Amino acid sequence: MSGNNLNLKLKIWKQKGPNTAGSFVNYDVSVSPDASFLEMLDELNDRLERNNEEPVSFESDCREGICGTCGLVINGLPHGPIPKIATCQLHMRNFKDGDTIYIEPFRAKAFPVIKDLIVDRSGLDRVIEAGGYVSVNTGSAVDANAIPISKDVASEAFDAAACIGCGACVAACKNGSAMLFVSAKVSHLALLPQGYPERFKRVEAMVKVMDELGFGACTNTYVCEAECPKGISVKNIARMNREFINAKIKSKTVEV
Amino acid sequence: MIKLDSKIPDGNIAEKWTNHKFNLKLVNPANKRKYNIIVIGTGLAGASAAASLGELGYNVTAITYHDSARRAHSISAQGGINAAKNYQNDGDSVYRLFYDTVKGGDYRAREANVYRLAEVSGNIIDQCVAQGVPFAREYGGLLDNRSFGGAQVSRTFYARGQTGQQLLLGAYSALARQVNAGTVKLYTRREMLDIVVIDGMARGVVARNMVTGEIENYTGNAVILTTGGYANVFFLSTNAMMCNATAIWRAHKKGALFANPCFTQIHPTCLPLHGESQSKLTLMSESLRNDGRIWVSKLKGDMREPNDIPEEERDYFLERKYPSYGNLSPRDISSRSAKEVIDEGRGAKGQEAVYLDFEDAIKRLGRKAIEEKYGNLFEIYQTITGEDPYKVPMKIYPAPHYTMGGLWVDYNLMSTIPGLFVLGEANFSDHGANRLGASALMQGLADGYFVIPYTIGDYLATQKFPSVTTGHENFKMVDQEISETAEKLLSIKGKHTVDEIHKKLGRIMWHKVGMSRNAKGLAEAIEEIKELRKLFWQDVIVTGNGEELNQTLERAGRVADYLELGELMAVDALHREESCGGHFREEYQTEDGEAKRDDENFRYVAAWEFAGESKWKLTKEPLEFEYVKLSQRSYK
Ligand SMILES: Cc1cc2nc3c(=O)[nH]c(=O)nc-3n(C[C@H](O)[C@H](O)[C@H](O)COP(=O)(O)OP(=O)(O)OC[C@H]3O[C@@H](n4cnc5c(N)ncnc54)[C@H](O)[C@@H]3O)c2cc1C
Numbered sequence: 001m002s003g004n005n006l007n008l009k010l011k012i013w014k015q016k017g018p019n020t021a022g023s024f025v026n027y028d029v030s031v032s033p034d035a036s037f038l039e040m041l042d043e044l045n046d047r048l049e050r051n052n053e054e055p056v057s058f059e060s061d062c063r064e065g066i067c068g069t070c071g072l073v074i075n076g077l078p079h080g081p082i083p084k085i086a087t088c089q090l091h092m093r094n095f096k097d098g099d100t101i102y103i104e105p106f107r108a109k110a111f112p113v114i115k116d117l118i119v120d121r122s123g124l125d126r127v128i129e130a131g132g133y134v135s136v137n138t139g140s141a142v143d144a145n146a147i148p149i150s151k152d153v154a155s156e157a158f159d160a161a162a163c164i165g166c167g168a169c170v171a172a173c174k175n176g177s178a179m180l181f182v183s184a185k186v187s188h189l190a191l192l193p194q195g196y197p198e199r200f201k202r203v204e205a206m207v208k209v210m211d212e213l214g215f216g217a218c219t220n221t222y223v224c225e226a227e228c229p230k231g232i233s234v235k236n237i238a239r240m241n242r243e244f245i246n247a248k249i250k251s252k253t254v255e256v
Numbered sequence: 257m258i259k260l261d262s263k264i265p266d267g268n269i270a271e272k273w274t275n276h277k278f279n280l281k282l283v284n285p286a287n288k289r290k291y292n293i294i295v296i297g298t299g300l301a302g303a304s305a306a307a308s309l310g311e312l313g314y315n316v317t318a319i320t321y322h323d324s325a326r327r328a329h330s331i332s333a334q335g336g337i338n339a340a341k342n343y344q345n346d347g348d349s350v351y352r353l354f355y356d357t358v359k360g361g362d363y364r365a366r367e368a369n370v371y372r373l374a375e376v377s378g379n380i381i382d383q384c385v386a387q388g389v390p391f392a393r394e395y396g397g398l399l400d401n402r403s404f405g406g407a408q409v410s411r412t413f414y415a416r417g418q419t420g421q422q423l424l425l426g427a428y429s430a431l432a433r434q435v436n437a438g439t440v441k442l443y444t445r446r447e448m449l450d451i452v453v454i455d456g457m458a459r460g461v462v463a464r465n466m467v468t469g470e471i472e473n474y475t476g477n478a479v480i481l482t483t484g485g486y487a488n489v490f491f492l493s494t495n496a497m498m499c500n501a502t503a504i505w506r507a508h509k510k511g512a513l514f515a516n517p518c519f520t521q522i523h524p525t526c527l528p529l530h531g532e533s534q535s536k537l538t539l540m541s542e543s544l545r546n547d548g549r550i551w552v553s554k555l556k557g558d559m560r561e562p563n564d565i566p567e568e569e570r571d572y573f574l575e576r577k578y579p580s581y582g583n584l585s586p587r588d589i590s591s592r593s594a595k596e597v598i599d600e601g602r603g604a605k606g607q608e609a610v611y612l613d614f615e616d617a618i619k620r621l622g623r624k625a626i627e628e629k630y631g632n633l634f635e636i637y638q639t640i641t642g643e644d645p646y647k648v649p650m651k652i653y654p655a656p657h658y659t660m661g662g663l664w665v666d667y668n669l670m671s672t673i674p675g676l677f678v679l680g681e682a683n684f685s686d687h688g689a690n691r692l693g694a695s696a697l698m699q700g701l702a703d704g705y706f707v708i709p710y711t712i713g714d715y716l717a718t719q720k721f722p723s724v725t726t727g728h729e730n731f732k733m734v735d736q737e738i739s740e741t742a743e744k745l746l747s748i749k750g751k752h753t754v755d756e757i758h759k760k761l762g763r764i765m766w767h768k769v770g771m772s773r774n775a776k777g778l779a780e781a782i783e784e785i786k787e788l789r790k791l792f793w794q795d796v797i798v799t800g801n802g803e804e805l806n807q808t809l810e811r812a813g814r815v816a817d818y819l820e821l822g823e824l825m826a827v828d829a830l831h832r833e834e835s836c837g838g839h840f841r842e843e844y845q846t847e848d849g850e851a852k853r854d855d856e857n858f859r860y861v862a863a864w865e866f867a868g869e870s871k872w873k874l875t876k877e878p879l880e881f882e883y884v885k886l887s888q889r890s891y892k
Contacts, residue, residue: 017804034530036640042755043533049753049799049808057807059323061496062332063536064636066421069327082639089639114467115805122444125324129436133429134388138308138705139379141386145343148397158390158415161422165326194388 005030006092009100010044012056018112018120024102033093037080038063038070040092041103057116063088065229068164071171072117073104078168078227086166086229106171110178110214121167123213124181131205132185134194147193160188162230169224169232175216180224182210183240184232190243200247207244258513258865260877263666264368269883270350273372276667277710281717288313289439291716294461294476295319296448296503299328300420300697301680302482303427304704310434312709317474318431318440319463321447321498326428329484329496330700333420334541334633336404336412337697339377344401348409350374356407357695358884360586361660361688362837362853364516364861367883368667369685376706377698381413383705387426391415405542405693406586406891412694417541417632423697427704446472447810450506450734451479451676458676459724462734466810469803471735473726477716478675480708481507482700485659485681487520489818489825490770491762493656494526494539500814501821504663504682512671513863513875515664515684517821518829521691521838522771523657524550524590527640528609537655538640540612541633542693545583547617547626548650550574550590552610556601562611562649573597581891588690588838588851589891591654595771596849604651613649654771658696660687660838661828664863664877668711669703672863675719677712679703684861689837742802745812750795754812757792761785761815761822769826774842778830782823786870789819824864824872831874834858846888855886 007030015022031040038060045055060070065086072087074080080090095101103117111119161184169180186203189195195202218237225234265276283291291314295306298320306318322328340353353374358365381399385391391413392400404412415422434440445466452460452473460475486501487493508514525545527538551572553565573593575582585593594610597603604611618626623646627634634645641651662684663671669685670677680700687695768781792815800806835844835851836858844852861877 032531032533035533036535039533039535042535045808046753046755049797050751052749052797052799054799055808057805061322061327061498062329063497064332064538066418067327067329067331067496069323085639089636091640091642093642118805121323125326125432125444128326128429129432131436133433134386135433136383136386136430137311138304138383138430138709141379141382144341144378144381144385144391145398147385149393150397151393151395154390154393154397157388158422161388161390161425162418164421165324188390189388192388192390194386 005032006095006097006099008095011100011102012117013104014056014116015113017115022113031092033091035092036063036088037074037090037092038088057118059118060088065089066164068166071106071166071168073106073171075102078106078171079229083226084229084231086164106167108170108176109216110176111167111170123215124165124167124178126213127178127182127206127210128185130209131198131202132189134189135198149193153191157188157191160184160191160232160236163232164230166229168227168229170215172223172227173216174221175219177218177224178210178215179218179237179240180228180232180234182206183236186240186243187236190239199243200250203240203243204247204251258672258875260664260672260863260875261666262366262877263668264366265667269367269371272368273375280710280714283713283717285313289315291315292317292476293712294474294479295482296461296480297328297482297484298322298325298428298431299330299482299484299680300424300427300700301704302328303424303431304701305480305482305679305708306440307427307430307434308705308709309712310437310439313439316434316440317443317476319443319446319448319461319474321445321466323444325431325442325444326425328424329499330424330697331421332496333697334417334539335543336402336414336419336694337380337423338404338411338692338694339381339413339698340374340411341378341381343399344410346409348411352409353377353411355884357686357692358688359889360406360692361690362851362889363688363855363859363881363884363886364519364836364879365686365688366879367881372707373686373699373702376702379706380698380701384423384426387429389415389422389426402543403546406581406584407692420697423701427701448503449738449813451510452730452734453510453673454724454728454730455722457674457719460726460731462731462738464738467805469806471738473731473735475724475726477721478677478712480677480679481663481682482679482704483682485662486821487656487659489761489822490656490765491758492534492537492766494523494537497536500817502814502817504678505817505821507663507671507673507676509866510673512673512676513664513865514661514824515861515863516661516689516828517825517864518769518832518839519660519689519837520656521587521658521660522591522654524587524594524654525612525652526655527637528607528651528653538636539655539657540637540650540652544612544630544633547629548583548612548614549616550583550610550612552597552602552604554602557606558602559605562604571597571602578891585891586690587693588840591771592840594654607651609651609653611649612652614645615649618646656770658691660684660689660691664861668714669707670711670715675715677708679708689839741813742809745796745798745809745816746802748794748796748798750797752791752795753797754808754815757788757796758815758818760788761818764788765822765825769822769829772840772842773829775830778826781826782830785819785823785826792816792819823870827872828862828864832858832862850888853888
């Protein structure tokens, strides 16, 4: 497995807080090709700490590509050069000795920088709170097999539900749009009979909050799908647009 | 000394919970909003509890150190969740799930708790489906099940390899709904650093705002900890990077007894180490053992490529030793067997690894079928190792994964501090000395959705609560302790980084308090941990200051706690002179090397009371088995 260490030049975005200006800082590192990208940053931080220098703040948790905590823009691409993985799943064997690597936070109007590579993505939670659920209290559910759901539909719903909420779609979009994220939740629930009764109310409420929070409009460039670590399809956006129009037609209080 | 009252209700095991629920006092619906309940953690246990309590009308404060409630460690569970639905008509029942769980835990869990867990398991699946959790289905549209982790019935519900994610997103959505309704106030990026006890009752918590560094006070009528397990004491484990023991450890130091701290689970199917910079270990779902065959070479020091080793020179050691369970033998047994063959020098190409081979399964079922079942796991494997498991057998090795021990709780899930409840992996309650696969998700959700909503009402309805504000002197005291500790950590400015010391601790724990233990090693571990703790407090370096986002300071606080908890784990392991489940003492084994329990002397829960640095008092809760027959676990 193991080869020789890679010697790399890192240019990492450092920024004290949301209201201070940031800039790139250079670091040289030497790292095993078997290490993960984040392990490279761990090693760098360990070295900085040992010298009583300020380490680079970045977030990660499961390091298995499922929690959605990590998220770096690497050489201009959210989650780096390999498609369909999160930053934590990127390994150094994908880089060459002597490479220069730019590392930046996810940037979007709705994602203010907290520090260095950490941004505030809580807007995504606000959108879910607006309606990304089925209104069923604990204890009031019917037997799980009472409503059969065809395997295909369940599978399609799953594809949408696989979103990890990392925000790469927002960071990839030139408008900072959250349409892929929001439409994935709308689709997941609209496809299932359990989510059916509230589907119109849900889509209206979620879209309203999404707009209020400063996420941009969708102009169909599809980079969101390309950068999504879970390959969530832009078909969900089309479905959400349909849901939204239907909701507006059904709704008594049409806003313009 | 504290007298433990487990509050197990009387009556037949099948009626205990029903009767108990009837006997519990209720809180008048109009009064519920006057009670403030603090929930620490928003994993499966916390999100389900906070949402359910909010729905009931309580005023809930939910706190998590994550940036979003959706990211708790529960999200990474892959394999599935058990429930005694018997949809497969293969002989499952509440009684069988109960029986299997007690047996699987090597008879070190409370019968009544486990029975209740099995009893509510079916409701969990109903609830999750109603929330829109997309479990796997069959062509007829009904739910699919698989057999998992050594069960002989198919009772595991799953959502591809992402069951934890889908269950957590379900609980998170229920929580989001309550946040929207205003019954739950959610505080993210807050790390709880202590509980506040006033007049003997848990009345609040103190947390650090991880963005601003401010110390914040929260008051409540009860506090619920759902803060997960402590396997990261080993540094390398399958747990998420931020998982830690701080919440339960600080509660322990405030008077909550810690039960069975040495009961840890080492999972057999994780990816082997790649080198020094390794930050955590990746679990490969146990479901792989349904079709994969585990083997090593019969020869010592065999450096051949696995595909060059002919069939007759392979040792399928689990199939050989445990013919009836084979590759599906329980986790503790499988892990230990792997360690044995590696210790004999028969690891894969001389490494600390064994093979998990799909060649036969691919021949039998076709590549497509294997792809359908395990495609995403195979991809994960390839991304990390750069090897193609369709062609070359996977390499796996055991890793710390789950902690059965935790804060002691009674049948109502209340700790020894009145008003402090503990749910999910953070408590010790249901898994005894070894947890069965797919039972942690079940327990977390059982505790949160179906147990705490009943039991907490009884506590609230039967107490008088003097009014308490954050100005109370006990809050001030705790605030001050916390600030002083942070200042101390920041001022040492020594030579050793936090991670370096954590790694050292991990190595002590892994070698001496890990998969197999002996008296000599444990006694050494205790001394080594004390030394390391001294080194930490004299010579650690923590950069930055406390008034800002400071991840080094966060980690330093957690490692400080591990350096105490690790010692207690060794103390507990040393005192338990028997082998049971995940606790294997080399001195106590049968002739053929299996765990040898000592039911006469150790059939109890060991609950430890903190009595000052390196001092603990042991209280024993005897375990009575009325329904399950004690026997030596046999998987042969
Ligand atoms: C890789 C992996 C796979 C697994 N697969 C399975 C499986 O297939 N089936 C199964 O049944 N089990 C599985 N398990 C076990 C199971 O996932 C866990 O036991 C379970 O999810 C724990 O849930 P929890 O709610 O108790 O804690 P967690 O999900 O760990 O949540 C803890 C919460 O507490 C918060 N918290 C902790 N401390 C503090 C603090 N001091 N201040 C503020 N907040 C705090 C965290 O932010 C988080 O929200 C797996 C575990 C791992 C590691």
